Amino acid sequence: MTRIARYHVEAQTGVGFLLKQEQLLTIIDPQGEQSGDLVAFGQTDKTEWLSSGRSIDYNGTIYLTTGHVLYSNRSTAMFTIVEDTVGKHDFLFASCSPEMFRREYRIEGYHPSCFENLGKNLAPFGITGDRLPTSFNFFMNASVLPTGAIKIAPPLSRPGGFVRLRAEMDLIVGISACSAPGCNNGTCKPIDVEITGSMST
Template sequence: MKKERQGMRMNREYIVPAKNGIKIRAAKGATITIVDIEGKQVVDFFAAGVKNKNEILSTGVTIDCNESLAIKRDQCLYTNHYNKMFQIIEDTVGTHDLIHPCCRKEMYEYFYKNGKDHPSCYENITDKANEEGIPLLLEVHPFNIFMNTKFKADGSFEVLAPLSKANDYIVLKALMDVNVFIASCSVSESSCNGGRCKPIKVIIGTS
C-alpha cells in the first residue's frame, strides 16, 4: 500500500492483481478512484454499510431511482434501503453495467463448462464480505464498472469489449461509511474484458 500526502488529502493506493479482489473501509466523504491500468478491464464493485451491515448496494434500486439502465456522472448508487450510497463525481468512460450478477463458478460452468477451480468475482467479493461479518450473500449484483452491455430494441443484449483505455478512471464519493469490495473481473472467455484479465488500481482519498 502506498500512501502519499497531497496538501491536506491523504491518498491510499492499492493494486488489485488480475482475477483478484480487495476490501477497503471508506468513510463518508472519501473518494474512491478506480483506474483501468491497461484498458478494457471490468471491475466488479460492491459495498455494505458500516453502521448497518444489512444495508447493501442495490443495482435494482439504483436503476429504479435513476429511472435508467445506464448511470452517468453526478448520478448516485443507492442501497436496498433506498438511501444514496455513492455519487459518481468523475468518469472518463461513461459506459458501465448495472444488470449482471457477479461471475461465479456456476456461470463459468453454464457457459464454458470450466467452472471447477475458476476464479470469480463472486468468490473474490463474498470471501472478503464474510471476513467483515456481512450476512451470507447468495447473489451479488455489483456495479460493473467499465462493462459494456449493448441493449437492443427487443430487450436482448450483447456484452462487448469495454470502451475504457489505459488509465481511464471513475471516481465515486462515499455518501455514508462503507466497506467496499472490489474485484478485477476473471472472465477471459468472452469480450467482457477484451479477452484478457488485467490488474486495476484503487485510490482512496480522504481529507
C-alpha cells in the first residue's frame, strides 16, 4: 500500500484531513497509554456524521474492535475496523471540553481540550465546534460497572499499538490526542496517524 500522508499529533493538539473511500486510516500510540478522539463527516454532505448511537445499536456492543463497522447518523457505513492490536476503545464519552475541565476537575483558567482542538482543525472544512458529535475515543479504557457507573482505567495500548480503519465513504476526519491526563494514566502524550491506499482512490 502507498503511504499517502502521515501526521504526528503532539500531546493536547489535533489534526483535520480528507480521507477517500477505501483508504486505510491507522492510528498509532507511539509511547503507550494515550487515548484520543476521532470524529468524521461526509465530504458530500457535512450533515452526515459518525454516530455513537447507530454504531453501538447495529453492532450490539459498546466495545467496538476488529470486524465492527462504525455508522453515520443516517445508518451509512463510514468505517470498518480492519485491525486492532489494542482491543478496547470508548464510544460513550463526549470530547473533553473547557466546561468539562471546570465542572469535573475544578480547573479555572485555560486548559487544552479535544473539543477545541477538533473544532479548530475542522474549521477549514466548514465544521464548527457546536456540530461535533460524540467522538470515537480510540484506546480509551472505559468500562460500565453493574451499577451503571463508568470506570476509566489506563489505556491498554502499549508503545506501537494501533487501530486500523477502512473508509467506507469519502470523509472529513478530525483526530485529537486526548487532553485529559486522567484518561491517559496521568500524562498526555502524542498520537501518530497514517493514511495508506491507492492515490487514485
